[in-house]
Structures are given as C-alpha cells and as structure tokens.
Amino acid sequence: MFRNALMTLSVVTAGCFCAPPAPPPPPQVMESPDAGVGASARGNLRFKGPERLVNDVAAALELRADQVCTELGQYQCAGQVHNVALGGVDPYGPGLYEPSGITAVTTPLVVDRIALSACARRVDADLATPQTAVVFRGVPLNGKKLANADGAELPAVIGELTRRVLLREPYDREVSRYVQLAKELDASTEAEPARAWMQAVCFAVVSSTESVFY
Amino acid sequence: MRRLLVVSLLAAGAAQAKPPAGSVFCAKYPTSPECVGKQPSCAYCHVAPPQRNGFGAAIEANLAPGAPRPLSDGDFSMLLPGALTAVEGLDTDGDGATNLVELQRGTLPSDASSKPLDRACQGDENPQFSVCRYDLKYAYKKVLLDFCGASPTFAQLKAFAARPSDDDRKAFLDAEIDRCTATEFWQGKNGQLWKVAHPKIRPVGSLKEGEDPGAIPLADYYDDYALFAWTQTGDRDAREILTADYFVRRQTNPTRYSKVTNLASQRVDAAHRAGNMTTAWSLTYFVMFTALPRNAASQMYRAYLGLDIAKQEGLYSVPNEPQDYDAKGVAAKECAACHATLDPLSYPWRNYNGISSEMFATRYVPNRIELGFRNEAPRITQIPERGVIFNQPVDDLRGWARVAADSDAFAISTTTDYWKLLVGHAPKPDENAEFVATWKRFKNDHQYRVQKLLHDIVKTEAYGVP
Numbered sequence: 001m002f003r004n005a006l007m008t009l010s011v012v013t014a015g016c017f018c019a020p021p022a023p024p025p026p027p028q029v030m031e032s033p034d035a036g037v038g039a040s041a042r043g044n045l046r047f048k049g050p051e052r053l054v055n056d057v058a059a060a061l062e063l064r065a066d067q068v069c070t071e072l073g074q075y076q077c078a079g080q081v082h083n084v085a086l087g088g089v090d091p092y093g094p095g096l097y098e099p100s101g102i103t104a105v106t107t108p109l110v111v112d113r114i115a116l117s118a119c120a121r122r123v124d125a126d127l128a129t130p131q132t133a134v135v136f137r138g139v140p141l142n143g144k145k146l147a148n149a150d151g152a153e154l155p156a157v158i159g160e161l162t163r164r165v166l167l168r169e170p171y172d173r174e175v176s177r178y179v180q181l182a183k184e185l186d187a188s189t190e191a192e193p194a195r196a197w198m199q200a201v202c203f204a205v206v207s208s209t210e211s212v213f214y
Numbered sequence: 215m216r217r218l219l220v221v222s223l224l225a226a227g228a229a230q231a232k233p234p235a236g237s238v239f240c241a242k243y244p245t246s247p248e249c250v251g252k253q254p255s256c257a258y259c260h261v262a263p264p265q266r267n268g269f270g271a272a273i274e275a276n277l278a279p280g281a282p283r284p285l286s287d288g289d290f291s292m293l294l295p296g297a298l299t300a301v302e303g304l305d306t307d308g309d310g311a312t313n314l315v316e317l318q319r320g321t322l323p324s325d326a327s328s329k330p331l332d333r334a335c336q337g338d339e340n341p342q343f344s345v346c347r348y349d350l351k352y353a354y355k356k357v358l359l360d361f362c363g364a365s366p367t368f369a370q371l372k373a374f375a376a377r378p379s380d381d382d383r384k385a386f387l388d389a390e391i392d393r394c395t396a397t398e399f400w401q402g403k404n405g406q407l408w409k410v411a412h413p414k415i416r417p418v419g420s421l422k423e424g425e426d427p428g429a430i431p432l433a434d435y436y437d438d439y440a441l442f443a444w445t446q447t448g449d450r451d452a453r454e455i456l457t458a459d460y461f462v463r464r465q466t467n468p469t470r471y472s473k474v475t476n477l478a479s480q481r482v483d484a485a486h487r488a489g490n491m492t493t494a495w496s497l498t499y500f501v502m503f504t505a506l507p508r509n510a511a512s513q514m515y516r517a518y519l520g521l522d523i524a525k526q527e528g529l530y531s532v533p534n535e536p537q538d539y540d541a542k543g544v545a546a547k548e549c550a551a552c553h554a555t556l557d558p559l560s561y562p563w564r565n566y567n568g569i570s571s572e573m574f575a576t577r578y579v580p581n582r583i584e585l586g587f588r589n590e591a592p593r594i595t596q597i598p599e600r601g602v603i604f605n606q607p608v609d610d611l612r613g614w615a616r617v618a619a620d621s622d623a624f625a626i627s628t629t630t631d632y633w634k635l636l637v638g639h640a641p642k643p644d645e646n647a648e649f650v651a652t653w654k655r656f657k658n659d660h661q662y663r664v665q666k667l668l669h670d671i672v673k674t675e676a677y678g679v680p
Binding site for chain 2: 030033034036037038039040041042044046048051052055056059089091092093095097098101163164167168214
C-alpha cells in the first residue's frame with residue numbers, strides 16, 4: 001500500500017519536473033485582409049473603459065483583476081488612479097456624474113501602462129514556473145535567449161495570445177512580424193531577449209486598437 | 215438716451231423666444247423626428263434666446279416683415295407656418311441639405327455638422343464582420359461586454375458560431391442578456407445601473423449618511439440607487455421610480471434588492487411619497503433651504519423626463535404665470551419665458567421640507583411655507599400646492615408624478631438612457647425610426663419594463679450592425 005502510494009507520488013513528481021510543457025496548439029493562420037476589405041457603414045467603435053478593459057486583460061492573461069496594474073504597488077490603475085482618464089466617472093467626490101464621452105490625451109498612456117504592467121506580470125509568472133505557464137508555454141530557451149526563433153513554438157504562442165486577447169486566429173502578417181521581432185531582439189544587445197520578446201508581443205496585442213475598442 | 219432705452223427694450227421684446235413655436239412647428243411638420251413624442255426646443259431656432267441661430271434668423275426675416283414687434287402669441291402662431299414654408303428651400307447652414315430635408319430627416323438646419331447621412335456598403339467582403347447587416351457574432355461580443363463587463367472567450371465565440379441556426383443564436387443572446395443583468399457588473403454597487411442613476415441622483419460624498427459616511431452626514435442616497443435599481447430590473451414598472459410609495463433595501467455580497475414599507479433613513483410618510491423625488495436625499499440636496507424649490511422641479515424634469523429647462527426644453531407656458539410669489543423677480547420678461555413653465559411645475563413641492571428646519575427635515579409638512587417662510591415675501595403664503603405639468607393641472611406632487619410617469623417624455627427619456635449606455639450615443643437622425651419604434655414598444659407593449667427594453671435595443675441595427 002505504502003509502496004504503491006510512493007510510486008504514484010514518484011511518477012507525479014517526475015511528471016512535474018521532467019516533462020516539458022506542451023506548447024499551445026498551432027494557429028490556423030489567416031491570410032491578411034487587403035485594403036479593399038468591407039468597411040463598417042456605421043463606424044460605431046467604442047472604447048472599453050476602465051472596468052471592461054481590466055476585466056478583459058485579466059481574463060485573457062489569467063490574472064486577477066487586482067493584479068493587472070497598480071501604482072506604487074497598492075492603488076488600482078484603472079479603478080482608482082486613472083479611472084477618469086479611461087472614461088470612468090467619479091460621482092461622489094468631484095461630482096463627475098457622466099463620462100466625458102471622448103478619450104483624453106492621457107488615455108493612450110494609461111492603456112499602455114496597464115498593458116505593459118499586465119504583460120510583465122504574465123511573462124514573469126510564465127518564465128518563473130514554465131510547467132504552469134499560461135501563454136508562453138513550451139518555448140525552448142537557451143539561457144536568456146529563445147532557443148529557436150524559427151521553430152513552431154513561436155507561432156504557437158502568438159496564436160495563443162491572439163485567440164485569448166483578440167478572439168481570433170492570427171493573420172500571417174502578424175505572425176511573420178512578431179517572429180521577425182524575435183530575431184531582431186536576439187541579435188541585439190538586449191540582456192534578456194526572450195523575456196523582452198514575450199513582453200513586447202504581449203504588449204503589442206493587448207494595447208492594440210482591436211483589443212481596447214469594441 | 216431715453217429714446218435709446220425704449221428702442222433697446224423693444225428689441226429685447228421682439229427677440230423673445232416664443233413658447234408656442236414648438237407646437238406650431240409640429241402642427242406643420244407632424245412627421246418630423248423632432249415632433250414624434252416631443253417638440254423642438256428653443257435651441258432649434260435660437261443660440262440662446264433672444265439670440266437667433268441662422269435658421270431662426272431666416273424665419274424672422276420672413277415672419278411678417280415690417281410688422282411692429284413684438285408679435286402677439288396669436289399673430290406669431292398664425293404667421294409662423296408661412297415663414298417656415300418660405301425658408302424650406304434654403305440651406306441656412308450651408309451643409310448641402312435644404313432646410314426642408316433637414317426638418318424631415320431630423321437633422322439640425324442651423325448646424326453644418328448635422329446633416330442627413332446616406333450610408334452605403336463599401337468595399338469587398340470583410341472576413342471578421344458582416345458590415346452591411348445585423349451581425350450576431352458581433353452582437354454577442356457586445357452583449358457580454360455591455361451587460362457582463364467582459365468579452366467571451368475564443369472558445370465561447372466558436373461555440374456561439376457553431377450553434378445550429380440564427381434563431382438559436384438569437385435565443386441564446388436573449389438568455390445571455392438575462393444572465394448578465396443579474397450580475398454585480400450590471401446591478402451591483404457602482405455597476406451599470408448605478409451609472410445610469412448618477413446624473414439623476416447627483417450624489418455628494420461629503421454629505422453621505424450611513425454606509426460610506428461623509429464629513430457632514432445628511433442623507434443616505436444609496437436608498438435612491440436601490441429604488442432605481444429595483445425599478446429597472448425584473449418584471450417591474452420603471453415608472454415607479456417617480457410614483458413609488460415604498461422603499462428598497464440593498465443587501466450586499468451578492469447584491470440583492472428587496473421592497474420594504476419603511477426605512478429608518480427615510481422620513482416622508484407613505485401618503486406623500488413620490489419615488490425618488492421625495493427621498494431624504496432629494497429633499498436634502500434639491501430642496502435644501504428653499505421655500506419654492508424650483509431646483510428640485512427642474513432636476514426631476516431633467517433627470518426623469520429628459521427636459522432641461524436651462525436649455526429651453528419642455529417649455530409649456532401656463533397663462534398668468536409666473537406669479538412670483540416669493541418675489542424673486544422671475545416675472546421679468548427675460549425670465550418669464552422659462553418661469554411660466556417652471557414655477558407652476560414647482561408649486562407641488564411647497565410642503566416638502568429640505569433642511570431648513572431640523573424638526574421638519576426631509577418630511578412632508580402641511581403649511582410648511584406658513585410655518586417657516588412667511589416673512590420671506592409678502593405673497594409667499596399664497597403659493598399653491600396645485601401645479602401644472604405638460605399643461606395638465608395636478609393637485610399635488612403625487613399627481614405630478616403620475617402625469618410625468620405616464621408621459622411620452624418619460625418613455626423617451628428612459629429609452630434614451632439605455633440607448634446611450636448600449637449603443638454609445640444618443641439616437642442619431644438616421645437611427646430615429648428604430649428609436650421611436652423602441653420607445654413606443656417600451657411604453658405600449660412592454661408596459662415600461664426595462665428588461666424588455668434592453669432586449670429590444672440589442673435587436674436594433676444601431677446596436678448589431680458593425
């Protein structure tokens with residue numbers, strides 16, 4: 001009995017430390033649309049605003065909403081510090097009962113701030129515990145570098161990220177652009193090219209127009 | 215000098231806005247979007263009375279030219295249709311659309327940025343969206359974001375697309391709306407319903423009593439949010455936001471609202487309650503220390519009927535008004551155009567006390583004016599409790615609430631609130647036909663159930679065509 005339990009534990013433990021994490025499924029890359037693509041007749045694009053933006057980023061990157069972005073490590077970026085810049089209201093204090101209805105000069109800065117914070121946290125977690133990585137899983141590393149920028153793993157994680165954030169498969173143009181970025185970072189003087197690539201790709205997707213408007 | 219003064223006064227009189235103008239306009243153009251359930255405001259012809267915009271100036275030039283000013287209301291009403299006909303072929307704002315076309319399409323003939331749009335489908339096929347017709351997948355994403363606060367996942371979106379038919383997808387969308395409107399995101403503290411309510415309740419944190427108290431706790435406006443949320447959810451009549459003689463208790467974690475007969479934080483007796491118009495917060499903040507609380511009346515008119523008197527909206531002048539019982543000078547010509555509507559609108563508040571007396575704070579007090587304000591002006595005790603709203607006499611505030619709640623203006627205002635929340639903007643001229651059909655269904659078919667209104671808005675092209 002005890003021996004069986006020990007063997008089971010050994011197998012489980014071995015599985016945890018030895019089996020490489022499986023990369024995401026390969027993307028069904030779509031052909032990039034050309035300039036003649038049918039345009040919206042209404043053009044009624046809406047900015048997600050503070051709650052929806054944070055909820056979506058948190059869900060896509062599997063973070064808690066309060067982990068997405070904080071200032072000084074304790075004040076929520078979207079809900080508190082930058083709420084109005086993100087189109088929120090502040091009814092009880094300054095009496096801002098309705099959103100301004102337009103995005104402010106600082107709105108893009110705050111979106112970038114939130115995207116970068118969330119992506120850094122996701123990448124840190126995925127690199128720290130690759131066995132439980134959520135987005136950047138199964139990417140072989142060579143020290144601080146990507147082991148093979150031409151491998152199938154990079155398109156796989158690009159696909160995973162695009163499906164999670166943009167709810168679609170990636171276009172061929174997006175895949176080639178992000179793979180090219182990996183090669184350029186690898187050839188640069190960047191101290192941690194793999195981490196920098198993961199953060200940059202995540203940031204590009206999460207802060208894209210397609211991600212923050214609906 | 216004296217001659218100059220006489221000329222100035224005549225000019226001011228001649229340029230005065232004419233409250234009958236809206237009804238005359240709508241008698242001539244009954245199918246104009248400006249006239250379906252409403253009337254054009256003074257701003258249709260005026261920058262701010264007495265100053266006219268381009269369209270108003272063109273009408274003025276064709277309105278009995280050479281006749282002495284001011285015209286009587288009778289002469290004005292008789293001559294205005296001819297003047298309107300005379301300017302139909304002009305394009306006073308130079309946007310390429312004649313005034314007549316703009317009147318018929320609901321755009322503004324004095325604003326070059328407001329003109330009829332004829333949208334056409336352009337370009338090749340779009341791989342992501344059906345850009346020329348209602349796109350159920352697009353609507354599904356929007357429904358989850360608007361009502362639940364987060365997008366679907368990729369897998370959920372695929373599963374939605376894989377449903378067997380459009381009818382099945384539509385039924386699923388309806389179910390998702392009902393699921394999401396039960397969430398904290400929709401009806402919880404600071405959720406979407408509370409956001410709709412903010413400009414109506416106009417909270418002030420420093421004056422908050424009870425939960426989250428401020429430095430000077432005077433009243434608990436969370437009671438107002440609770441009644442609002444209650445009336446806007448479930449199978450409930452939204453008009454009760456103005457007519458309720460009960461209160462609503464909010465419980466948290468998760469948020470639940472329940473109807474109660476009394477609350478310790480509320481003081482008006484059941485016989486004199488009129489929904490959110492007579493809560494402790496409304497009387498504290500909008501009546502405050504005033505004998506004749508015009509601010510309370512105008513705020514309720516604005517918040518629940520969508521009519522902002524400060525923008526010359528919803529003017530229904532009452533003959534022989536304003537009487538100026540409180541001697542504020544409102545009978546002056548410059549003031550009377552609005553106060554002939556506003557003062558009779560305010561009289562039913564005469565016995566609702568704000569915070570002018572601690573003993574009677576936020577209560578209905580018979581003879582309130584006589585008890586607390588009799589020395590403020592010689593005729594002040596003559597303020598009647600009877601008032602007038604939409605040209606209908608009412609005995610008291612509950613009568614006011616009944617007329618207001620049953621009006622087209624209430625249905626239009628409520629529909630506009632949710633249209634703005636879900637579509638993202640107030641109805642545009644080219645969305646007017648859908649908007650009118652939607653508020654009429656809300657009033658007639660759905661008997662003021664917001665839950666059903668939400669389903670209707672999601673089904674509009676304004677919502678679901680990318």
